[in-house]
Amino acid sequence: MKSGYTAVVGRANAGKSTLINVLVGEKIAIVSPKPQTTRDRILGVLTEEGAQIVFVDTPGIYRSANALSDMMMRTAETSAKDVDLVLYVHDGHKGISEEDISLMKKYKNFGIPMMIAYTKTDIMPEEKIPADAKLLFEAGIDCDVCPVSARKGKNIAKLKALILERLPEGDKLFPDDVVSDKSEKFMIAEIMREKILLKYDKEIPHGVAVLINKFEKREGKNLYDIDLDIICEKPNHKAILIGKQGKALKETLSFARQGMEEFLEAKVFLTAYIKVRDDWRDKANLLKEYGYEDLKDSL
Numbered sequence: 001m002k003s004g005y006t007a008v009v010g011r012a013n014a015g016k017s018t019l020i021n022v023l024v025g026e027k028i029a030i031v032s033p034k035p036q037t038t039r040d041r042i043l044g045v046l047t048e049e050g051a052q053i054v055f056v057d058t059p060g061i062y063r064s065a066n067a068l069s070d071m072m073m074r075t076a077e078t079s080a081k082d083v084d085l086v087l088y089v090h091d092g093h094k095g096i097s098e099e100d101i102s103l104m105k106k107y108k109n110f111g112i113p114m115m116i117a118y119t120k121t122d123i124m125p126e127e128k129i130p131a132d133a134k135l136l137f138e139a140g141i142d143c144d145v146c147p148v149s150a151r152k153g154k155n156i157a158k159l160k161a162l163i164l165e166r167l168p169e170g171d172k173l174f175p176d177d178v179v180s181d182k183s184e185k186f187m188i189a190e191i192m193r194e195k196i197l198l199k200y201d202k203e204i205p206h207g208v209a210v211l212i213n214k215f216e217k218r219e220g221k222n223l224y225d226i227d228l229d230i231i232c233e234k235p236n237h238k239a240i241l242i243g244k245q246g247k248a249l250k251e252t253l254s255f256a257r258q259g260m261e262e263f264l265e266a267k268v269f270l271t272a273y274i275k276v277r278d279d280w281r282d283k284a285n286l287l288k289e290y291g292y293e294d295l296k297d298s299l
C-alpha cells in the first residue's frame with residue numbers, strides 16, 4: 001500500500017487547516033479568518049483502501065513577536081523535515097509576492113519532494129491560475145501546482161491522487177479508526193480558542209490560552225462536564241472578553257458549547273473562568289503549563 005507523511009506548510013491564513021479537514025473528512029484542526037490560528041503540529045490521518053496519508057498541519061509562517069510565536073515558527077520548520085512530501089499551501093487570491101517565492105524556495109531546498117496546493121480558487125478569477133503557475137515556473141518553482149478550493153471541495157480528489165502518486169509504498173502508520181494524534185481534550189480547548197478567534201478582534205484572541213481543568217463524561221449519560229480557564233495576558237483584555245454585563249462572554253461560551261457538542265456528539269455542560277497571566281506568551285514556565293512545548297523536546 002501507499003503510505004507516508006505529508007507536511008502541510010505555508011503562510012499564516014493560507015488555508016492549510018481547512019484543506020486538511022476537507023482531505024481527512026473530519027475536523028482535526030480549528031480554522032479562523034485570523035493568521036496564527038494553528039499553534040501546534042497536528043497529525044490528520046486519511047485512511048483508504050490501499051492507502052494512508054498522514055497530514056502534518058503546521059503553524060503558518062508569520063512575523064514572530066514573542067516566545068510563543070518563535071516556538072510556532074520552529075515547529076513549522078521542524079515539522080517539514082522528517083516527511084515524505086511537502087505540500088505547500090498558497091492562497092491564490094492573494095497573488096504571488098517575492099516573499100512567497102522565497103519561502104517556496106526555502107522549502108524546496110529541504111530536498112524533499114514538494115507540491116503546491118494553490119487554494120481559495122473560488123474567490124478569484126479562474127484565468128489568473130495559469131498565469132500564476134507560469135510565474136512560479138519561471139521563478140524556478142518547477143513542482144506540480146494543483147489549484148483547489150477547500151471551501152467548495154473543488155479538485156480535492158485530484159490533489160489526493162497527486163499526493164498518493166508521490167508517496168512511497170509502505171505499511172499502515174496508524175490504525176484505521178485514528179484520524180488525529182490529538183486527544184478529545186486538546187480539541188475541546190482548541191474549539192474554545194476557535195470561537196474566541198472568531199468573536200474578538202486584534203490582539204485579544206492571540207493572547208489567549210485555554211486550559212482544561214475538567215473533562216468528564218457523566219456516568220450512563222451522553223453528557224460531558226467541562227471546566228476550563230481562559231487565560232489572557234492583560235487586565236483590560238479580561239474586561240473585553242467579558243464585555244458589557246458579561247454579554248460577549250456569554251455569547252462566546254454558548255457558541256463554544258455548540259461547537260463542542262457537535263464535535264463530541266453529546267451534550268456539554270460548560271463552565272469557564274477568565275484569568276490574567278501577564279505576558280504569558282513570553283514566559284517559558286507558563287508556555288509549558290499551557291501545553292506549548294518545543295517540538296524537538298516533545299518528539
Ligand SMILES: Nc1nc2c(ncn2[C@@H]2O[C@H](COP(=O)(O)OP(=O)(O)OP(=O)(O)O)[C@@H](O)[C@H]2O)c(=O)[nH]1
Nearest residue numbers: 013014015016017018032033036037038060150151
Ligand atoms: N474562500 C475560501 N476561503 C478559504 C478556503 N480555505 C480556507 N479558507 C478561509 O481562509 C481562512 C484561513 O483558513 P485556515 O485553514 O485557518 O488557514 P491556515 O493556513 O491553517 O492558518 P494558520 O493556522 O493561521 O496558519 C479561513 O477564514 C478559512 O475559512 C477556500 O478554499 N476558499
Ligand SMILES: [Mg+2]
Nearest residue numbers: 016017037038
Ligand atoms: Mg491552521
